[in-house]
Amino acid sequence: MARILIVGGGYIGLYAARHLERRLPTGAHELVMVSPENHMTYQPFLPEVASGLIDPRAVVVPLRSALRRTRLILGEVERIDAESRTARIHLSDGRRREEPFDVAVIGAGSWSRTLPIPGLAEHAVGFKTLPEAIWLRNRVLAQLDTASEAEDVEERRTALGFVFVGAGFAGIEAIGELEDFARAALAAYPPGMASEMRWVVVEATDRILPELDPTLATYAADRLLERGIQIRTDTRLVSIEDGTVRLSDGSSIAAATVVWTAGVRPSPLASASGLPVDDHGRVRVDRTLRVEGIDGLWAAGDVAAVPDPHAPSGYSPPTAQHALRQARTLAENVAALLDGRPPRPFRYRNKGMLCSLGHYRGVADPLGVPIRGFPAWFLHRTYHLVYMPTVGRKVRIALDWTVALLFPRDIAQLGSLEHPRDAFRRSAGS
């Protein structure tokens, strides 16, 4: 009987565990998952959570509900010792524990990739997690509130300035949805604020959406420009200080809100554990997703450099569609080896990219065919709805969309979620 430790509860962890539960005979092996959260977040819908179109609960999958015979430990794996076959876990309650394993599946994912820019850690926020998406929604509304009562024009313009750094998928989808949301919310605010609102996306390379064909990227840029969103290519963020965002072209923008969407880096777990890593810090695996040179260790997703002869870079790109298929191959190979069968290489042909621009527009290249506008936006929604786990969630999201079509946007600002106990402490006089 083997003890299989699954590190991380994201795409790789959840789907590998589900496939293993199906493929391994009941009771034959022990499945243990370590995840910092008790749920998996379906990231493609984060922009729509941020803009309030979807109930936040509908885009998370509770791991305990999704898994039948995997034990869940809430915490984070800090180090994997390949020699002694143990993992050191930092539990959510603060304690540490060593957990032994026979097989480890590493799906530790990625973190925001930041640069040492003055003010970044203090003033910016990422856009990778559900709390960040909800925070950003409340932040936009709080800034509209601040602007509506501002005492001078400078204060008002700073409140109404929003800068997104990084014009890949994450940045473009986030600014597209949130600008649309803010524009709609303004209807309930004193008139005159719309002309002072400023949305800017800053990109270090020479164009937005480098993942896509230039024609589609140009179409996307034109749609955003039409809506008044500014695009600054060949420009880097220099510093953020007290409401002023300085850029590498010498200009500065008055903006109280900065969102960092300039890419991700792999979880530091592989490096910290002394596993073989590439220049980006990704753990090296062979085509069967086995960690190079170490038996019983497997890895996939953003944390791993998965060889892919079809990809331009030679490696599988860090998208949800690839992670889903890697998780499946990984689980099949783990099961095969336990069963004495040989593992098979990971094979998957990119089915194309989908990018929503908000406001019923999008760009996509399914199977290499470029499409844009409403059809691309609609395909984006439909595709992700189909891949959303569980029927209950699909229904809830479809209903949310229907309600959103029929009724005005919801503009309640729930920033006080961050301080749930303040009201009572104040009542109790402490």
Add this chain to the structure above:
Amino acid sequence: MARILIVGGGYIGLYAARHLERRLPTGAHELVMVSPENHMTYQPFLPEVASGLIDPRAVVVPLRSALRRTRLILGEVERIDAESRTARIHLSDGRRREEPFDVAVIGAGSWSRTLPIPGLAEHAVGFKTLPEAIWLRNRVLAQLDTASEAEDVEERRTALGFVFVGAGFAGIEAIGELEDFARAALAAYPPGMASEMRWVVVEATDRILPELDPTLATYAADRLLERGIQIRTDTRLVSIEDGTVRLSDGSSIAAATVVWTAGVRPSPLASASGLPVDDHGRVRVDRTLRVEGIDGLWAAGDVAAVPDPHAPSGYSPPTAQHALRQARTLAENVAALLDGRPPRPFRYRNKGMLCSLGHYRGVADPLGVPIRGFPAWFLHRTYHLVYMPTVGRKVRIALDWTVALLFPRDIAQLGSLEHPRDAFRRSAGS
């Protein structure tokens, strides 16, 4: 042209402002509301938000959407100076400002009424606000997670102990919904935890639900006892320390979670402003809702002692149904006086009480007729749905109920909402 200042954005503030917008000629007078939040919370549904049956966004009404020509200032009125007709406002951004007015409508509401009990402020939480309801839901799930990985039986029992102090409507509805939720969530956890879970309601008087007829209260107590919920009447909370809750009968309960539902006290605004108050700190008003002896000042809701010859106590009880009607009378009287007409006294006959016990059971006495079980539960839902403002919210809640009937409970734990920026700060290495 009069400047009408509305203090508070709860039932009184929102409904008084809406009635004033309808009754006063456009442009004739200026309406300004001061509220700490940009939304009003529909409190009767807080237990169902806590148990995850309803989307939190569906139970809040964004004030800016609900009001057409009332200016909203986010902040709190600290003091009203009746002599100089100014209010000192503590704005949400930390600044203070004096706001002049001709007429003031005081709907500052209530706070949790606490007692100087050791450990209360540090360890307990109230159940009056949306953030508290959401916190409690995440807390219950976090405690189940803790218990599932606890290293000894004492730690597990403490994690699974939940004490509610105060067995009025708020306490009974909260424990009824949350116990039901926790019981359902346990299905996804390792077996054996159900028998160690402990839900206790502590009440200083000799019975639960003092607002209701004793027969109905006994029925309610029996339903809760059947479900394993313990009821300790004639008992007070003595202290909370490190997972141990001590009671006045000398016993103690191992419980990490304590919810304080032992009533409310009026906002301290009236006392702080030197207005005439009664023994409970409620501002004294005459039957037309005018503050006694002060022209141009009006008050209603939990902050005011509203004379009511029909009520047993001689004063209007602090319920939502009374607040709604008081707000209407108050607005009519303000409009009448501005128009040179005489004000009219507040008259409203209590239509009865509705209390949900969770799990499809309730007790109620509509128009004095006692009903119980499923019909009372159903009436509770229907009544509050009818009174929920805006069609969009009604639809959303009805859809949430439908989804909840058809699909399993959602057990994602979103406690990280309290720390939205931690992930990014950590990535940025600060």
